[in-house]
Amino acid sequence: MALRQIRLEGDEILRKKSREITEITKNIKILVEDMLETMEDANGVGLAAPQVGILKRVVVIDVGEGPIVLINPEIVKTKGEQIRPEGCLSVPGKAGEVKRPAYVKVKALNIEGKKITVEGRELLAVALCHEIDHLDGRLFIDIAENIEQE
Numbered sequence: 209m210a211l212r213q214i215r216l217e218g219d220e221i222l223r224k225k226s227r228e229i230t231e232i233t234k235n236i237k238i239l240v241e242d243m244l245e246t247m248e249d250a251n252g253v254g255l256a257a258p259q260v261g262i263l264k265r266v267v268v269i270d271v272g273e274g275p276i277v278l279i280n281p282e283i284v285k286t287k288g289e290q291i292r293p294e295g296c297l298s299v300p301g302k303a304g305e306v307k308r309p310a311y312v313k314v315k316a317l318n319i320e321g322k323k324i325t326v327e328g329r330e331l332l333a334v335a336l337c338h339e340i341d342h343l344d345g346r347l348f349i350d351i352a353e354n355i356e357q358e
């Protein structure tokens with residue numbers, strides 16, 4: 209396992225759309241291991257592959273309930289709304305309030321290629337939306353209000 213360098217706002221790779229994964233190769237498994245380690249090292253609650261320079265649809269999330277690995281994640285249902293402060297490892301020093309669904313249901317593949325469904329509320333709903341946005345080149349600062357610079 210190895211730490212990967214986190215790309216920062218201004219790096220154009222963060223604005224590109226990531227590609228679907230058609231086969232979970234050894235390289236994808238190594239990428240996931242490295243992303244988990246990088247997220248943990250940075251004390252993040254989530255990390256998407258484009259943040260480490262890889263335009264593939266992979267995200268890892270850990271809101272304190274253990275790591276979740278999602279390959280080709282897709283939001284299939286949302287309910288309600290919530291407004292919470294957000295930050296991003298790629299946008300250090302900035303925070304802002306973002307309106308997100310209160311509940312989201314996501315379909316994805318796990319690291320074994322098995323179809324899984326993840327339901328999230330509160331912080332997990334936010335993390336799911338935030339990380340999946342990264343796969344389409346969107347950053348929280350695009351939709352945040354009252355952005356504060358530390």
Ligand code: ZN
Nearest residue numbers: 295296297298
């Ligand atoms: Zn982020």
